[in-house]
Amino acid sequence: MKSSFFDWINRGLLVAFAVMFLAGPVVAQDAAQAPNKKPSVEDRLADLEAYVNNAARQSDAPSNIPGPGPGHNAWQMTSTALVLFMTLPGLALFYGGLVRSKNVLSVMAQCLGIAGLVTILWWICGYSLSFSSGNSIIGGFDFAFFKGVNGTGVGQGSNWISNNVWAIFQLTFAIITPALIVGAIAERMKFSAIMLFITIWMFAVYFPFAHMVWAGDGLMCGPLNAKNAAIKALDFAGGTVVHMTSGWSALILCLILGPRMGFGKQPMPPHSMVLCMVGTGMLWVGWYGFNAGSALAADGVAAQAFTTTTLAAATAGFVWGMVEWLLKGKPSILGFCSGIVAGLVVVTPACGFITTNGAMVIGIVAGIVPFLAVTWLKPLLGYDDALDTFGVHGVGGTLGALMTGILASKEANPVVGDLSNGLLFAQIKAIILTLLWSIIATAVIAFIVKATIGLRPSEETETIGLDLAEHGEEGYHP
Numbered sequence: 001m002k003s004s005f006f007d008w009i010n011r012g013l014l015v016a017f018a019v020m021f022l023a024g025p026v027v028a029q030d031a032a033q034a035p036n037k038k039p040s041v042e043d044r045l046a047d048l049e050a051y052v053n054n055a056a057r058q059s060d061a062p063s064n065i066p067g068p069g070p071g072h073n074a075w076q077m078t079s080t081a082l083v084l085f086m087t088l089p090g091l092a093l094f095y096g097g098l099v100r101s102k103n104v105l106s107v108m109a110q111c112l113g114i115a116g117l118v119t120i121l122w123w124i125c126g127y128s129l130s131f132s133s134g135n136s137i138i139g140g141f142d143f144a145f146f147k148g149v150n151g152t153g154v155g156q157g158s159n160w161i162s163n164n165v166w167a168i169f170q171l172t173f174a175i176i177t178p179a180l181i182v183g184a185i186a187e188r189m190k191f192s193a194i195m196l197f198i199t200i201w202m203f204a205v206y207f208p209f210a211h212m213v214w215a216g217d218g219l220m221c222g223p224l225n226a227k228n229a230a231i232k233a234l235d236f237a238g239g240t241v242v243h244m245t246s247g248w249s250a251l252i253l254c255l256i257l258g259p260r261m262g263f264g265k266q267p268m269p270p271h272s273m274v275l276c277m278v279g280t281g282m283l284w285v286g287w288y289g290f291n292a293g294s295a296l297a298a299d300g301v302a303a304q305a306f307t308t309t310t311l312a313a314a315t316a317g318f319v320w321g322m323v324e325w326l327l328k329g330k331p332s333i334l335g336f337c338s339g340i341v342a343g344l345v346v347v348t349p350a351c352g353f354i355t356t357n358g359a360m361v362i363g364i365v366a367g368i369v370p371f372l373a374v375t376w377l378k379p380l381l382g383y384d385d386a387l388d389t390f391g392v393h394g395v396g397g398t399l400g401a402l403m404t405g406i407l408a409s410k411e412a413n414p415v416v417g418d419l420s421n422g423l424l425f426a427q428i429k430a431i432i433l434t435l436l437w438s439i440i441a442t443a444v445i446a447f448i449v450k451a452t453i454g455l456r457p458s459e460e461t462e463t464i465g466l467d468l469a470e471h472g473e474e475g476y477h478p
Contacts, residue, residue: 039061039062039063043061043063047063050159051072051160054158054159054296055159056159066152067151067152068154068160072158072160072161072297072298073160073165074298075293075297076158076161076166076169076296076297078293079169080168082285082286082290083169083173083176083286083290083293085289086176086286086287087172087179088112088115089279089282090279090283090285090286091176092107092111093278093282094276094280094283095107095186096108096272096279096475097270097274097276097277097278098183098270098386099186099187099270099387100268100271101271101465102465102474103186103465103467104271104275105467105474105475106186106191106465106471107186109191110179113194114178114179114182114194114195114198117195117198119171119175121203122167122171122174124144126174126202126203127149127167127171128140128142128143128144130170130174131143131157131167131170131214131215133216133217134211134217135217136212136218136219136230137212138208139207143156149163149164150163151163151164157170161296166296173241174202177206177238177241178198178201180243180250180389180393181198181201181249181253181389182194183250183385183386184251184253184254184390185253185254186386187260187386187466188258188259188386188456188457188462189257189455190457190470191466191471192453193454193455193456196449197449200448200449201445205249205437205441206241206245208437209240209245209434209437210241213240213241214235219231220232220240220430221233222234222419222423222426223415226419231426231433232419232426233401233423233427233429234350234416234427235404236305236349236351236352236404237291237348238290239345239350239397239398239400239401240349240431242348242397243345243348243394244398244401245437246389246397247390247392247393247394247398248434248442249441249442250385250390250394251383251389252443252446253446254383254384254386256446256447256455261463263384270334273334276333276334276337280340280341283340283341284340290348291305291306291308291344291347291351304352304412305351308347308351308354308355308356308358308359309347309359311359311360311363312344312347312362312366313340313343313344314340314343315360315364315366316339316342316344316346316363316364316366317337319363319364319366319368320336320340320342320370321336321339324371327375338388338392339366339367339370341392342367342370342371342392342396345370345392345393346362346365346366346370346396346400347359347362347363347366347400348397349401349404350407352412352413353408353409353412354408354409354412355407355412358407358409361403361407362400362403362407365403366396369396369399370395370399373390373392374391374392378390378391398431401430401431402424402428404427405424405425405426405427405428406424457469
């Protein structure tokens with residue numbers, strides 16, 4: 001028994017030593033490779049600091065948080081919902097209240113139709129053409145059909161935001177931009193013509209400008225392409241991409257389309273200032289996603305954009321109302337609403353680059369210059385910009401791009417830095433390019449649509465109203 005017992009002990013020891021001998025190199029090898037497989041405490045701390053500061057990860061070691069950061073991602077999803085809220089229902093109600101009652105649903109149908117159309121184009125290749133690598137004017141097809149656009153990957157838009165959230169955030173910009181054009185041609189353009197025009201316009205104007213201004217290899221992207229950009233301009237949230245392109249295109253389209261029947265001969269007042277005011281409030285609230293969301297993080301830059309947006313909008317609304325009171329004897333709801341929207345438009349390209357004092361300057365200027373464009377320039381030239389898209393967005397967006405060149409400050413945002421040298425001249429070049437491109441492209445597209453399916457409905461349809469004639473519905477029933 002004893003010998004047998006000790007024999008088993010000896011055998012066990014031999015086996016144990018054999019295992020230790022054979023496993024020793026493996027264990028040592030694993031220990032040697034461990035630092036390469038797991039991030040160190042310093043690496044993990046650097047990741048955490050990068051997340052809090054919305055900076056790129058500082059280490060090449062594998063990260064324990066390789067995907068999006070929850071706080072930044074949450075703000076981006078909130079901002080995305082807010083920007084969509086600007087179009088549906090904000091812009092739909094704002095524009096809907098400003099037209100005559102027989103056309104209220106037509107404006108809303110156009111906003112809804114554009115939302116669906118642009119989303120499909122964005123998924124097919126619009127997002128890719130706007131933000132994948134390409135040349136300085138247009139991207140390629142790397143992200144076509146949302147290839148690689150998922151919730152775990154980051155980097156297409158920011159270090160800590162899911163690629164799919166970034167893509168949908170930018171989609172909401174792509175939706176509202178052509179929808180703004182509707183205001184200039186309201187009550188007199190066929191639904192089919194609008195859909196065809198917008199389809200071509202997105203490829204000819206919006207996708208190239210989104211790439212030129214916001215992509216890393218863009219022609220006018222000063223912050224991300226400071227070495228190679230031909231025009232080192234700044235556009236925080238869409239002064240050129242959104243407001244100038246839509247505003248100047250709206251002017252050209254309304255000139256080619258011609259005025260509404262009876263324009264200048266019969267009154268065409270807004271049918272519901274209540275809807276207009278409600279829509280204005282929704283636009284203002286949604287604009288925080290538009291501007292503060294363009295910081296791409298819940299950080300100090302977003303807070304600055306949030307603050308400057310509020311100051312500029314409130315100030316411009318008040319100034320417009322007071323100027324109207326002074327010159328016309330009464331401050332109107334339409335005046336307050338127009339001023340608020342003008343303030344939001346003008347501050348958009350500058351909001352993340354300016355101080356609070358700069359925002360107040362923009363608010364004052366935005367309450368005066370677009371007011372003059374709407375009340376003086378439009379009657380002087382006689383064009384029928386039905387809902388003042390050009391006066392507010394075209395003039396306001398141009399003014400905002402110019403004011404960015406004057407007021408952008410590295411104290412407000414370090415990104416301004418060396419870009420401040422010659423910035424005003426760069427902004428002027430960006431304005432000229434945007435203006436000429438939008439005008440020429442819009443004219444060509446409008447004449448193509450006119451020659452193929454026609455732009456306007458029949459006189460009978462326009463007299464009846466687009467609601468009933470084109471959509472078979474009425475906004476109001478007796």
